[in-house]
Amino acid sequence: MVKVVILGQGYVASIFASGLEKIKAGKMEPYGVPLADELPIKIKDVEIVGSYDVDANKVGRSLYDVVKAYDPEAPESLKGITVRKGIHLRSLRNLPLEATGLEDEMTLKEAVEHLVNEWKELGAEVFINVCTTEAFVPFGSREELEKAIEEDNRDRLTATQVYAYAIAQYAKEVGGAAFVNAIPTLIANDPAFVELAKESNMAIFGDDGATGATPLTADVLSHLAQRNRYVLDIAQFNIGGNNDFLALTDKERNKSKEFTKSSVVKELLGYDAPHYIKPTGFLEPLGDKKFIAMHIEYVSFNGAHDELVITGRINDSPALAGLLVDLARLGKIAVEKKAFGAVYEVNAFYMKNPGPKEKGNIPRIIAHEKMRMWAGLEPRWL
Amino acid sequence: MVKVVILGQGYVASIFASGLEKIKAGKMEPYGVPLADELPIKIKDVEIVGSYDVDANKVGRSLYDVVKAYDPEAPESLKGITVRKGIHLRSLRNLPLEATGLEDEMTLKEAVEHLVNEWKELGAEVFINVCTTEAFVPFGSREELEKAIEEDNRDRLTATQVYAYAIAQYAKEVGGAAFVNAIPTLIANDPAFVELAKESNMAIFGDDGATGATPLTADVLSHLAQRNRYVLDIAQFNIGGNNDFLALTDKERNKSKEFTKSSVVKELLGYDAPHYIKPTGFLEPLGDKKFIAMHIEYVSFNGAHDELVITGRINDSPALAGLLVDLARLGKIAVEKKAFGAVYEVNAFYMKNPGPKEKGNIPRIIAHEKMRMWAGLEPRWL
Amino acid sequence: MVKVVILGQGYVASIFASGLEKIKAGKMEPYGVPLADELPIKIKDVEIVGSYDVDANKVGRSLYDVVKAYDPEAPESLKGITVRKGIHLRSLRNLPLEATGLEDEMTLKEAVEHLVNEWKELGAEVFINVCTTEAFVPFGSREELEKAIEEDNRDRLTATQVYAYAIAQYAKEVGGAAFVNAIPTLIANDPAFVELAKESNMAIFGDDGATGATPLTADVLSHLAQRNRYVLDIAQFNIGGNNDFLALTDKERNKSKEFTKSSVVKELLGYDAPHYIKPTGFLEPLGDKKFIAMHIEYVSFNGAHDELVITGRINDSPALAGLLVDLARLGKIAVEKKAFGAVYEVNAFYMKNPGPKEKGNIPRIIAHEKMRMWAGLEPRWL
Amino acid sequence: MVKVVILGQGYVASIFASGLEKIKAGKMEPYGVPLADELPIKIKDVEIVGSYDVDANKVGRSLYDVVKAYDPEAPESLKGITVRKGIHLRSLRNLPLEATGLEDEMTLKEAVEHLVNEWKELGAEVFINVCTTEAFVPFGSREELEKAIEEDNRDRLTATQVYAYAIAQYAKEVGGAAFVNAIPTLIANDPAFVELAKESNMAIFGDDGATGATPLTADVLSHLAQRNRYVLDIAQFNIGGNNDFLALTDKERNKSKEFTKSSVVKELLGYDAPHYIKPTGFLEPLGDKKFIAMHIEYVSFNGAHDELVITGRINDSPALAGLLVDLARLGKIAVEKKAFGAVYEVNAFYMKNPGPKEKGNIPRIIAHEKMRMWAGLEPRWL
């Protein structure tokens, strides 16, 4: 059994909940879940025990109700859970949503305690963070982080940072927990949190779930690098119509994404080929099915110039939701293995910006094999 | 030093010769050569010592003259070599070219002897086969092959099969040689030749150089397989304007290509996703820069359907020519290592249909790392 | 009121029937119907009174049952009509279907009489031919056509040719009828039929409904021509998974399509730019939603080379079905106007190969305006 | 003879000058020039008599020298002309260029007089404005415009506005002149300038030359509109590496472009389909050959959803330069015809935002035919 708590009951979390229950009920194949039924912990062992949000329209409603807005075929088995109130800290700023958070009535420190107590009741083991993309400043020193909490410094902290801190407290008390940070806020790549995690029995998977055009770009660039083709330029656009794309029209949030998306170029090619890679725009009718377009130009043998164009329509939320079914189970395995801190072997495959900070991107196809070995599975092709 | 003999002085071979000389003269970067200057044998150590063709317009002319028709900037250092007469055996059938071959004046057996003698004079070490795509029937039993040669059975044999046989004779006599079969005719995947090779000190790299859309498809499919996305269908078109595309308008030659291109699907996905993958057409003004288009549809988590489209303009001949610069050097290494027969570690990366027969495709990104290790290099990411 | 008889109750005809009834019931917008509610004859005035097929699995079943296999939301209003038996004449050759036809029990001449009698009972006004693509040889002389019917020459005639002949007989007797030939068989472009039509009060719309990549190519090429850009080459692929694509894997049927698709190039550019334009392949999981890919390369000012690539996923049958809703109404208008023979003004917009033979393609955007004026409507932009 | 003065000797103007001279010398076909040799005024009659810039690196140098930086094959016939100093007014703000302008030493009014005098000497007939894209505020009332000049209001005016004012003065004095405004600043669409033009014998062609993805989008949307397909959304990206794309990274300049690019949607479809159409980014290695990508989704008959994706590599400057060869000649024709003010018949084909203000976009394919008739030519297809 893996007891999962969700932070941010939006599109991704709702497709996660819906798809998970359908697979458990034998009504759907586990497509999009990389390790499917290969792990010793099976998909049917994953159980959502709690869910948090700060959208006033969601807090207090049943998980079933919330999920149904994203997937009309939401399974009724989601009826038992009620969405709880989290910490907002500007998370919904500039969005057409009304925010409600624990910190409206108490200090951050008290909110942390409040959450830790709730989690103890729930018996939570793995926390999955899929809140709205944040504009943030990483810590770096643990002292600074602890001081910010202590001083209730609401301008310095983001919700994800407070959640990560709270989960560390919780993990320390109960002997272990895993934090899956599927959003760009640096946690697995922030030495302050990694240090804290190691001392607190917290495994960190992060940062920013690797879905969509970025990991595909990684493998295509690896493909070119292995043939010693010299990449002249890379342009990558993506546009979508879900709330996450809407949030990214906010310039500061957008920067968080641009950073993780771009690092891949230098790390895989070995040189910083000129590139334009950033979330591009919001176009409501596209909904969750984003449109991506990518152009790569390179030099081949004898000075020849080649060009590749990749376009696609990709369902955004299912791509991450499928990974979360693995990450929940790997989170429990990490705790069992006492692999505390940032778990690079897992992150290198599942995360856009794999922590810890000092480690970078490798080809996804290789990262996958290494991740399998970390998880105790045979590699498929190595 | 690696002494190379070319079989089929067409587009690929000419770009190979031209680019090689430019790199050796320090006038061009070794882009498109996967192992560039990493191998102990350097690019400047590769020397073309002989070249064979059967086009009456090429035989007897200087290599420089022939190469210049493909690359106006052909280096003058190619002036010393004269294109020799090979064996044709229907190679140019249905093409607007006049064929001339040794077998016009002697039996195949005599032609084999003639070639072996020429090669001894040249001190050849590695043979690179880039003749026109053939319609062929593999052997399978060595007896049948030897019988066909013995009986001068010109209908049963293709030029490539006779060349491979001749090289085996040569390798046996001189103690070792490598045959790089960059075309679809099954040699590395024909047990008859593999058996012969092992007894004759011949290393075989083959079959069909892995360039263009096929290896990219392989890595994209691996990418999808690793995420357990269920591929619904794959359509892949490519069209070009060089002589090789013209040759492929011949239905029987085309089948040779279709086979190697399609096998990749089942071998990487684990199931035979419906696909349409074959060379599609000839369109003269495209020249050597082919147009490729590929459509892949798959199921992601929670039943979502995604689509990818890849299009590109890719210079056909440089892509293979760059690989040949490695294969020439790896051929010598194989002989030095006494790695006779079909060398799977090399073939899995460089060949569309990697021999021996009993071995299939693996993701190219992984094959690259294994090939590096076989060649005595550090893997880059493993 | 427009009384319509369908010939070939397959995908196109079924989507036509289904969509038509939904629009009439106010349940669907008339998207995809070019003239929507602009014509004096409204969509609700169109009534399907008969349907013919030769697939043993369809003949005798209710239209509702047949349509439901193509559109699960088929309206119940289709329950009243039973699919009747047509003439097959090799129409289903090489397809995995069992054929049944009137000619199994009588001569072609008798079958023609039989049909004419049925149509009189039905009060048919417009006939829509959407049978399976045929391999055919046009007539040219009316005598030859009449002789073939007279002599029951089943090898010379295709079903479409016999239907067209029968409709001419019918039109002559009842004073007027229209034949919409939405398939490639030359009727509007066969002088034999045009002559016959003029004498028999038959209006012909044909040949081959203009949907998909071809009319779009026409407008894109017109766009380039108007800027005096010099087109170097055009490659166009399309692949689909419906029965029509399956039928086109038959080489001879395929040729019928290639012809109509290619003529557009010379007629719009003024020179025959090298091109590869033909139906490419069958890939079952694509279903009715075909994948198209097109590459166009041209010279712009000062010798610059530009490239355009168009790809798309396009629902094949609805594209034609929507046009048929207009063509049914325009057929009646043509009869009212006594516009007998091949009606170029209509054909130039709605047909890939607009008859009569001596007239060619013009830009679709202009053809549309002229068609409007022919139909008594104001042009939109002229 | 048409005597042309260029304002802004950048990429477009240099390709214009180079291509024009090559065609005049019989060394190049007039591809990309829509009316080629159809007009009574021939291409060889066009003569560049003056050129203005404000880049300190260009002013005072020979036209040949400047053009050569853009086209290594610049013809020597450009050697006779020296680039003169224009008016800058923030034109180069935020660009890595040093600006020099007449207004550095005199008032705007004096600069206008200075220019008018130079033009009289040159005998200028047509003025082509291809300065850097400006951030601007249109006038609207002629009084306000005249007041700004009078008061030397440098913050209110852009260079283009001052040039247009000066040309009006000049036209009034010499009896006629044409102003081709190929950039987004509203002139043909600013009632203040149109009124001034009518009183001053000035013909205005503008605004913003119609090249690249926008006019193609216009024709593709017209194509869809004519089939009554309901467009759900349109996304269009374009990225390039020339100085114009660099200038557009400036947010305010970018807005000028976004406006003209977007208006096309509502004007052609009849409803404002959700769209994202704006210049997207700067990527230096792309140079003048931009990459465009466009996605269009629409509803076809019976509720079917189709998708089109258009990508391309398009040389930016030649596309506009070719149009200028026509516009120079049409400018002279307009003056001869006394067609003063904004000439809609010309603008509807050649301009993204065809003036006057009260007139909008029509399908380009139709606009072309109307433009031909205005110019005294036979339409090709009407």
Ligand SMILES: NC(=O)c1ccc[n+]([C@@H]2O[C@H](COP(=O)([O-])OP(=O)(O)OC[C@H]3O[C@@H](n4cnc5c(N)ncnc54)[C@H](O)[C@@H]3O)[C@@H](O)[C@H]2O)c1
């Ligand atoms: N493929 C993908 O969709 C993908 C990939 C990588 C990363 N991500 C990241 O996943 C996250 C979620 O994406 P989504 O599409 O589900 O977005 P969403 O906007 O649909 O959902 C976010 C949810 O989080 C809630 N929320 C916001 N702040 C919160 C807080 N402080 N505490 C609790 N709940 C909070 C919101 O109310 C909303 O319900 C984003 O940060 C995104 O960057 C998504």
Ligand SMILES: NC(=O)c1ccc[n+]([C@@H]2O[C@H](COP(=O)([O-])OP(=O)(O)OC[C@H]3O[C@@H](n4cnc5c(N)ncnc54)[C@H](O)[C@@H]3O)[C@@H](O)[C@H]2O)c1
């Ligand atoms: N990227 C690629 O171009 C690529 C990739 C994989 C495989 N290949 C294979 O490489 C081969 C060569 O391609 P190409 O583009 O150079 O073709 P090409 O037609 O330009 O050259 C083939 C040459 O071989 C000569 N030839 C034919 N039969 C011969 C014989 N029996 N003996 C000696 N010479 C003979 C021809 O006269 C011609 O000069 C083809 O078989 C092709 O399938 C090419």
Ligand SMILES: NC(=O)c1ccc[n+]([C@@H]2O[C@H](COP(=O)([O-])OP(=O)(O)OC[C@H]3O[C@@H](n4cnc5c(N)ncnc54)[C@H](O)[C@@H]3O)[C@@H](O)[C@H]2O)c1
């Ligand atoms: N967008 C388009 O789908 C499109 C565009 C242009 C033309 N067309 C043409 O429309 C035709 C129909 O396409 P479809 O997709 O509906 O194909 P389909 O195979 O689904 O339907 C054809 C139907 O005709 C029936 N049929 C065959 N021969 C017949 C005969 N002699 N008499 C009566 N019925 C007969 C078949 O049994 C089948 O039910 C094809 O010829 C195709 O070339 C289609």
Ligand SMILES: NC(=O)c1ccc[n+]([C@@H]2O[C@H](COP(=O)([O-])OP(=O)(O)OC[C@H]3O[C@@H](n4cnc5c(N)ncnc54)[C@H](O)[C@@H]3O)[C@@H](O)[C@H]2O)c1
């Ligand atoms: N296809 C196209 O390239 C295209 C299409 C439509 C419109 N345009 C417009 O054409 C214009 C020119 O594009 P480009 O690619 O040649 O840009 P560019 O930057 O290469 O050239 C602009 C030139 O104008 C000069 N300049 C700037 N301000 C000036 C002033 N006040 N007076 C005189 N000279 C001045 C600059 O120094 C430079 O030499 C841009 O405004 C662009 O928006 C271009």
Ligand SMILES: [Mg+2]
């Ligand atoms: Mg890191």
Ligand SMILES: [Mg+2]
């Ligand atoms: Mg094998």
Ligand SMILES: [Mg+2]
């Ligand atoms: Mg015709």
Ligand SMILES: [Mg+2]
């Ligand atoms: Mg206007």
